[in-house]
Amino acid sequence: MNKVETHNTDTMKPNMAAGASPAMNTTPFTTMAPDVLVIGGGPAGSAVAALLADKGHDVVILEKAHHPRFHIGESLLPMNMPLFDRLGVRKEVEKIGITKYGAEFVSPWHEHTSDFVFAEAMDKAFPYAVHVRRSEFDEILFRHAAKRGARTFEGCRATHVDMDAGGDQRALVKVKADDGSESEWCPRFVIDASGRDTLLAGQFGIKKRHPEHSSAALFGHFTGAKRAEGRREGNISLFWFDHGWFWYIPLLDGTVSVGAVASPAYFKTRKTDPTSFLMETIALAPKLAERLKDATMAEPATATGNFSYTSNYCRGERFAMIGDAYAFVDPMFSSGVFLAMNSAFESATAIDHWLRGEEKMAEQAFRIFEKNMVHGPKMFSWFIFRITSPAIRKIFMKPRNVWRMQEAMLSILAGDIFRNTPVGPRLIGFKFIYYCSCLSILPQAFNTWLWRRRNHKEALINSDME
Numbered sequence: 317m318n319k320v321e322t323h324n325t326d327t328m329k330p331n332m333a334a335g336a337s338p339a340m341n342t343t344p345f346t347t348m349a350p351d352v353l354v355i356g357g358g359p360a361g362s363a364v365a366a367l368l369a370d371k372g373h374d375v376v377i378l379e380k381a382h383h384p385r386f387h388i389g390e391s392l393l394p395m396n397m398p399l400f401d402r403l404g405v406r407k408e409v410e411k412i413g414i415t416k417y418g419a420e421f422v423s424p425w426h427e428h429t430s431d432f433v434f435a436e437a438m439d440k441a442f443p444y445a446v447h448v449r450r451s452e453f454d455e456i457l458f459r460h461a462a463k464r465g466a467r468t469f470e471g472c473r474a475t476h477v478d479m480d481a482g483g484d485q486r487a488l489v490k491v492k493a494d495d496g497s498e499s500e501w502c503p504r505f506v507i508d509a510s511g512r513d514t515l516l517a518g519q520f521g522i523k524k525r526h527p528e529h530s531s532a533a534l535f536g537h538f539t540g541a542k543r544a545e546g547r548r549e550g551n552i553s554l555f556w557f558d559h560g561w562f563w564y565i566p567l568l569d570g571t572v573s574v575g576a577v578a579s580p581a582y583f584k585t586r587k588t589d590p591t592s593f594l595m596e597t598i599a600l601a602p603k604l605a606e607r608l609k610d611a612t613m614a615e616p617a618t619a620t621g622n623f624s625y626t627s628n629y630c631r632g633e634r635f636a637m638i639g640d641a642y643a644f645v646d647p648m649f650s651s652g653v654f655l656a657m658n659s660a661f662e663s664a665t666a667i668d669h670w671l672r673g674e675e676k677m678a679e680q681a682f683r684i685f686e687k688n689m690v691h692g693p694k695m696f697s698w699f700i701f702r703i704t705s706p707a708i709r710k711i712f713m714k715p716r717n718v719w720r721m722q723e724a725m726l727s728i729l730a731g732d733i734f735r736n737t738p739v740g741p742r743l744i745g746f747k748f749i750y751y752c753s754c755l756s757i758l759p760q761a762f763n764t765w766l767w768r769r770r771n772h773k774e775a776l777i778n779s780d781m782e
């Protein structure tokens with residue numbers, strides 16, 4: 317039912333999504349030559365498709381999987397919430413989520429834990445986010461795109477894109493469906509939202525491993541884990557350990573998502589199956605192990621390889637790359653979904669102008685899009701690269717709101733990085749304190765820096781050999 321029929325039919329029927337109103341889906345667009353073809357129905361792809369369909373363009377989304385499908389990345393940021401408002405899905409998302417008011421940092425080198433609440437950020441208007449099961453969340457966004465008029469196809473993998481071969485200034489996208497049938501689409505504009513598959517970046521050879529950072533993850537879901545009470549129940553906890561850090565994300569159904577993020581070099585030491593290795597790794601963080609002592613793993617652990625990368629550019633003639641299809645750094649600050657959705661909003665503005673032939677406005681909007689694609693990951697990266705350093709730990713475990721620096725840090729952690737909230741100067745102040753703190757513990761800071769460099773180099777050598 318969700319498959320693209322073979323080759324160049326001119327009369328494809330839009331996919332009628334569950335719950336979609338027939339009135340919304342009765343679009344006059346039934347050709348294989350849409351205005352826009354979106355590759356990937358994750359948060360970035362579904363959001364951009366909904367926004368452009370809303371503007372009256374003929375939009376097609378191809379998703380290689382079938383929703384609901386598993387995806388990691390369950391913790392969202394407060395600045396996701398206004399994006400849900402603009403998209404019109406906030407109520408649906410809040411219904412499947414547990415409210416996250418803040419974050420807790422737990423260090424094996426400190427007796428106390430350190431709590432941050434988003435309500436204390438510089439702008440107090442975004443006091444919470446949610447944790448969600450991505451299978452449910454991504455399906456909401458995908459079905460929403462269909463409700464807004466996008467034609468959605470599941471079980472259809474884009475296999476190759478040729479930017480000039482579609483004739484009449486169109487691209488040509490080759491697609492293979494689950495049943496092996498093949499088809500070709502000729503959109504005016506292609507949006508790559510294929511996530512970590514990075515279809516276009518791979519095809520163009522423009523994807524590069526992150527020059528300063530490498531990390532990998534091993535994760536699973538637990539039932540019967542200890543949870544905080546009251547308003548703190550939905551907060552995320554981050555546990556440091558010798559090789560990196562863990563996330564601890566409570567979900568609405570009572571389970572807790574737990575993942576270890578460490579250097580690829582650490583994961584290379586694995587001698588057991590992933591589930592046993594996750595349990596061995598958890599044992600290295602006694603405070604986390606304590607919270608999980610009565611818990612059971614709901615399914616075998618999953619590993620993801622080295623995931624830090626970026627691409628040389630994010631747009632060109634007739635295409636844009638959004639979300640993880642362009643870059644991904646690290647899940648430390650739960651920024652992935654927010655950055656992916658934000659890139660959907662930025663690109664939609666530019667692509668809408670482009671489709672209307674408003675060249676000057678399109679160019680201006682594309683420049684803003686490009687700038688933000690670099691700015692977003694950069695803001696989080698500075699913290700991410702240093703999160704295992706003793707100096708940062710010291711600051712996070714004993715935060716002080718001198719010159720509103722703690723508020724600014726909370727604003728960044730909340731994702732408030734694209735508005736006019738004055739976090740920039742405070743971030744400079746924060747960096748100054750960080751470097752002073754490094755000087756005060758110079759030998760320790762230097763050893764950590766060496767250790768990080770060695771791990772990163774090893775990861776680069778191993779990835780070259782793969």
Ligand SMILES: Cc1cc2nc3c(=O)[nH]c(=O)nc-3n(C[C@H](O)[C@H](O)[C@H](O)COP(=O)(O)OP(=O)(O)OC[C@H]3O[C@@H](n4cnc5c(N)ncnc54)[C@H](O)[C@@H]3O)c2cc1C
Binds near residue numbers: 656
């Ligand atoms: C270990 C780990 C933990 C994370 N934790 C968090 C977190 O807590 N919070 C957070 O915000 N982010 C987190 N992230 C990041 C987050 O998962 C991503 O940033 C986010 O999902 C990006 O959204 P996207 O739409 O760009 O890509 P995706 O969500 O990956 O969606 C891409 C979609 O494209 C489809 N697709 C791929 N190739 C093709 C093709 N050729 N044809 C058709 N369809 C295709 C895929 O099936 C998928 O549905 C984490 C990431 C990792 C690796």
